[in-house]
Amino acid sequence: MTPWQTCTWAIHSAALVAAAVLSGAAHAEGHGPVFGLATPTLGKGQWSSDTAVMQITTAEGTRYMARETIGYGVTGDVQANLSVPLGRGGDALTRAPRTRLGAMMGSFGDIEASLFWRAHRVAPAVGTRYETTLILGAATPTEQRRAGVKVGPSVHLGLVTGYASRSVYWWLGGGLQRYFADGADRLGDLGYVSAVLGYRPPFFRRDYPNPDWRIFIEALGERAQRDQISGSENPDSGGEKLLVGPSLLGLYGKWGISGGVLFPVRQRLNGAQPEERFRAKFVLTYWF
Amino acid sequence: MNWTSRPSKPRLTSAAGALIAAVLSAPATADGLLEVEQTVFGMDCAPCAYSVEKSLNRLQGVVTVNVRLNEGKVRLILAPGNRVTLQEIRRRILDGGFTPMDGYVRAAGKLVSRDGKLELAIAPGTTFRLQPGGPGSAHWQALIAAPAGATADITGRVAETGGDPFVLTVDKLMRLSGAPSAG
Numbered sequence: 001m002t003p004w005q006t007c008t009w010a011i012h013s014a015a016l017v018a019a020a021v022l023s024g025a026a027h028a029e030g031h032g033p034v035f036g037l038a039t040p041t042l043g044k045g046q047w048s049s050d051t052a053v054m055q056i057t058t059a060e061g062t063r064y065m066a067r068e069t070i071g072y073g074v075t076g077d078v079q080a081n082l083s084v085p086l087g088r089g090g091d092a093l094t095r096a097p098r099t100r101l102g103a104m105m106g107s108f109g110d111i112e113a114s115l116f117w118r119a120h121r122v123a124p125a126v127g128t129r130y131e132t133t134l135i136l137g138a139a140t141p142t143e144q145r146r147a148g149v150k151v152g153p154s155v156h157l158g159l160v161t162g163y164a165s166r167s168v169y170w171w172l173g174g175g176l177q178r179y180f181a182d183g184a185d186r187l188g189d190l191g192y193v194s195a196v197l198g199y200r201p202p203f204f205r206r207d208y209p210n211p212d213w214r215i216f217i218e219a220l221g222e223r224a225q226r227d228q229i230s231g232s233e234n235p236d237s238g239g240e241k242l243l244v245g246p247s248l249l250g251l252y253g254k255w256g257i258s259g260g261v262l263f264p265v266r267q268r269l270n271g272a273q274p275e276e277r278f279r280a281k282f283v284l285t286y287w288f
Numbered sequence: 289m290n291w292t293s294r295p296s297k298p299r300l301t302s303a304a305g306a307l308i309a310a311v312l313s314a315p316a317t318a319d320g321l322l323e324v325e326q327t328v329f330g331m332d333c334a335p336c337a338y339s340v341e342k343s344l345n346r347l348q349g350v351v352t353v354n355v356r357l358n359e360g361k362v363r364l365i366l367a368p369g370n371r372v373t374l375q376e377i378r379r380r381i382l383d384g385g386f387t388p389m390d391g392y393v394r395a396a397g398k399l400v401s402r403d404g405k406l407e408l409a410i411a412p413g414t415t416f417r418l419q420p421g422g423p424g425s426a427h428w429q430a431l432i433a434a435p436a437g438a439t440a441d442i443t444g445r446v447a448e449t450g451g452d453p454f455v456l457t458v459d460k461l462m463r464l465s466g467a468p469s470a471g
Contacts, residue, residue: 041385042385045343045383076385123329126327126329126359127331127332127357128330128332129332164333169332208341208355209338251334253334287339
């Protein structure tokens with residue numbers, strides 16, 4: 001990392017933390033998973049702020065990214081979001097892995113507007129819910145080129161179903177981000193599936209407003225198609241990954257912090273691409 | 289005995305008479321919902337509790353809101369004379385993404401008879417349809433013996449299914465005014 005990049009990164013990090021704190025800002029992304037999809041939506045009229053910092057380390061170097069997502073509960077089951085990139089730092093990876101900054105947020109330099117529709121919700125008992133949420137998003141890039149490819153707008157469609165309770169959580173979901181062409185270039189589409197298993201230890205089942213902590217095991221499978229450059233497929237792009245790792249969510253009143261790390265357990269990358277070593281993410285959340 | 293078959297000159301049991309004497313000596317309360325304990329399904333986490341608490345606290349007339357996640361209960365204490373309705377409380381819980389179930393309320397208002405049914409009118413256009421909590425309930429007997437227009441302060445259970453008006457199964461008569469003298 002050059003001194004300028006380090007400085008830029010430090011300024012962005014400080015700015016986003018200060019913005020979060022001073023504005024009384026930040027809801028954990030969804031309800032806990034750091035990387036995977038989850039079903040909960042905000043209550044009607046409720047606002048949330050998620051400030052996320054993510055690190056991806058490959059054999060080529062390390063890249064940092066920050067994002068801010070503002071959510072608003074349109075109804076008890078419909079949530080509108082706007083997710084914007086705050087900055088990037090670290091090594092300028094020539095072939096940065098294709099991923100979203102957590103499934104519920106946009107990817108890399110995209111500004112993404114999205115709608116979560118909790119289409120199905122059943123609460124069979126105290127503290128428990130089965131629910132299914134549909135995610136629709138549209139994104140526009142903030143940069144002209146990404147990893148050497150001219151990048152166009154994209155649409156994102158996701159679906160997740162799961163269960164929430166005072167002790168156990170699980171969610172299964174998947175999505176597709178489809179990029180449109182910019183001239184003769186087009187980023188390869190990204191398809192993914194996620195699985196999340198969560199557990200709240202008995203000590204943290206004490207009643208509100210006591211601190212509420214949960215641990216998760218998350219799995220994320222990604223499949224990126226090859227990019228097109230000047231109308232030709234780039235052989236050194238696209239591929240498949242399966243990543244697994246732990247994450248942690250802590251909630252206290254209207255504040256939430258979460259963090260997690262994913263390690264690849266399987267990678268099949270096309271052509272010559274640096275293998276990913278791990279990705280880590282931290283999210284500061286606030287419900288207004 | 290129910291409200292529809294109420295005789296024109298009610299005869300009170302000694303228990304009902306004693307109850308009327310006791311509740312008449314209780315301090316007066318203004319009309320309205322006074323306390324609500326609403327069962328809520330689906331709240332699993334602290335932010336859930338926070339959003340429900342915040343939303344209900346915004347209702348004018350709410351004094352305190354207490355959320356108990358592990359029991360799935362939301363308890364509200366309301367200022368006398370408020371115009372908060374149970375429908376509004378349940379709507380706000382639904383809007384939070386959760387499911388209101390049965391509830392326990394304390395409400396004060398005027399006793400009225402509508403379509404042959406006994407109702408408690410707590411505000412203009414806001415009523416509870418009353419039904420006995422059990423056979424031979426002295427509280428219920430005191431209520432049906434009271435003249436229309438009497439003011440009653442009642443606790444009771446409201447079913448999860450709601451309805452318009454809500455059906456309040458009377459548990460206790462806390463206060464009654466405008467009742468005939470016990471004889």
